[in-house]
Amino acid sequence: MCGIVGYIGHRDAAGLLLNGLRRLEYRGYDSAGIAVLNGGLKMFKQKGSVDELRRSLHDAGNPLNGATIGIGHTRWATHGDPSDRNAHPHVSSDGRIALIHNGIIENYPAIKKELISKGVHFSSDTDSEVLVHLIESIWSDNPGMALEAAVRSALYHVEGAYGLCVISEREPDSIVVARKGSPLVIGIGEGEYYIASDAAPIVEHTKKVVYLADGEMAVVTRNDGFAIKTIENIAREKHVSELEFELAEIEKGGFEHFMLKEIFEQPKVLQDVMRGRVRLDEGQVRLGGIEDYLDRLKLSSRVIICACGTSWHAGLIGEYLIEEFARIPVEVDYASEFRYRNPVITRDDVVIVISQSGETADTLAALRLAREKGALVMGICNVVGSTIARETLCGIYTHAGPEVGVASTKAFTAQVTVLYLLALTLGKGRTMSRNELKLYLKELNGIPEKVERILKQNDLILEIAKNYKDAGNFLYLGRGYNFPVALEGALKLKEISYIHAEGYPAAEMKHGPIALIDQDMPVIFIATRDNSYAKVLSNIEEVRSRKGKVIAIANHGDDEIGRLADHVIYIPPASAPVTPLLSVIPLQLLSYHIATLRGCNVDRPRNLAKSVTVE
Ligand code: F6R
Secondary structure (H helix, E strand, C coil), X not given: CCEEEXXXXXXXXXXXXXXXXXXXXXXXXXXXXXXXXXXXXXXXXXXXXHXXXXXXXXXXXXXXXXXXXXXXXXXXXXXXXXXCCCCCCEECCCCCEXXXXXXXXXXXXXXXXXXXXXXXXXXXXXXXXXXXXXXXXXXXXXXXXXXXHHHHHHHHXXXXXXXXXXXXXXXXXXXXEEEEECCCEEEECCCCEEEECCCCCCCCCCCXXXXXXXXXXXXXXXXXXXXXXXXXXXXXXXCCEECXXXXXXXXXXXXXXXXXXXXXXXXXXXXXXXXXXXXXXXXXXXXXXXXXXXXHHHHCCEEEEEECHHHHHHHHHHHHXXXXXXXXXXXXXXXXXXXXXXXXXXXXXXXXXXXXXXXXXXXXXXXXXXXXXXXXXXXXXXXXXXXXHHHCCEEEECCCCCCCCCCCCHHHHHHHHXXXXXXXXXXXXCXXXXXXXXXXXXXXXXXXXXXXXXXXXXXXXXXXXXHHCCCCEEEXXXXXXXXXXXXXXXXXXXXXXXXXXXEEEHHHHHXXXXXHCCCCCEEEEEECCCCCHHHHHHHHHHHHCCCCEEEEEEECCCHHHHHHCCXXXXXXXXXXXXXXXXXXXXXXXXXXXXXXXXCCCCCCCCCCCCCCCCC
């Protein structure tokens, strides 16, 4: 959701904060602002991007320069439209306290009402602003109190989620931060400290970080470092972690967009997922993060997969894989539905939560519910050290590297690869011999090179995209393992190009969606040669006879489909369980090109945020 940065040290804070906000912009990008302490509190904020903020600051003569402490925020609107007044930081009535907040204060109407009755004037429509006025009000009633105590006291009144930073003229050498539900990381430099919603703005300065846990606060000071306590004021000893990625991984590396770079990274990502885990010659898979729980995992009576969005699509493929390879029944649920429908969960169940960011609010809530009910909860996460990664009993990292483009691409294929390895691991010795396992691993091992070959067709896919950039709707159809791929293709297109798109199991078409087919309806068929191939061909005929335009994803050597479809994108043949790793690639590229041809900002699509830390 929103991005938070803070800095205290000996360098120019404003420049560092702007740079940090740029790296966090994928979390939210409707407005941005900075507050610094330099003699007094100075603040600058406005609607628009971080670059626009940088330009405005420059045009105004860089009024924030020279400070060595400050906080910055990039917003994804929840309460109040994107506007100058709703941008963060929010400042107290006396202009001496500034606050930035990520999350939602659920009981803000009641707090606001009470503050208004005391004469407080509000300058925004946000829920966040209540916090700064509440802190001011507590502080003015208790003038001797430290800022930390005033923030703590304010947080006692608050229901909801927050990651927040507060600075004040009255304590010009400290930043108070707190977390409940929205992530915060502290970076430890040489005589300087960084605070951020995630490690992206920190990694270029230091690799040493401390992750705040839910319910923790920290006071970060210029001379005395930082002290972490719970919100209930109990001191906490924290482990200093080492960041495992490099700055280059979060830069564009010559590509026009992060999304394109991340699509092209996939051959390497898939190798990274397998590295150190797959021993081809021995037919062995070693998943260190679940080793201690393997027996229990294999004995589970049911697997429930919970996730959101693209991760949920990966979960659907996981269902097919685990049922096929391990013969354990699997259910896949939207985390947001699972958490509220009083699900039946037993101690014999395994709940797998899948999340790229490891911070998605609904997925985290599903995890906590499953844990409460006694299920074994396992995570599949990309962001190392994320909340979901830390709260699950065991798990597997996807090792896709930082994913900056808002539309998920490489994280998806990494998740599917992890699920493939997991399914094989669960199946080994249960339903699958070592020789079978070897064959499946060999097949997987050949996938990165096949992805590479598909990526070489980028120019052809661009040409196809030109024909459809003005379409108003799209249908995506696939069966079996390609059904979740159809859903993912449709999601990719709608989120970055704003074209309406639906994914369906191909056979469902005649139960309703066929009514939509006419000459203006492009239909994407994923028609690889598997056991439903002939049936998908019949579906293509049905669309053609109603004059729909057909774009097919088919296997090399399939001449028949060339006669039926308007356009064909060929992918190398592969067995059905690994096919999603191939068939999704042209769909990612097609969405990318259609969106860029329409002039859309693919890395930062409207209304979206990379990490959905609110419900
Ligand atoms: C789509 C997309 C979202 C996320 C969803 C879950 O491209 O990025 O649908 O997949 O918000 O996010 P994570 O995986 O971080 O839990």
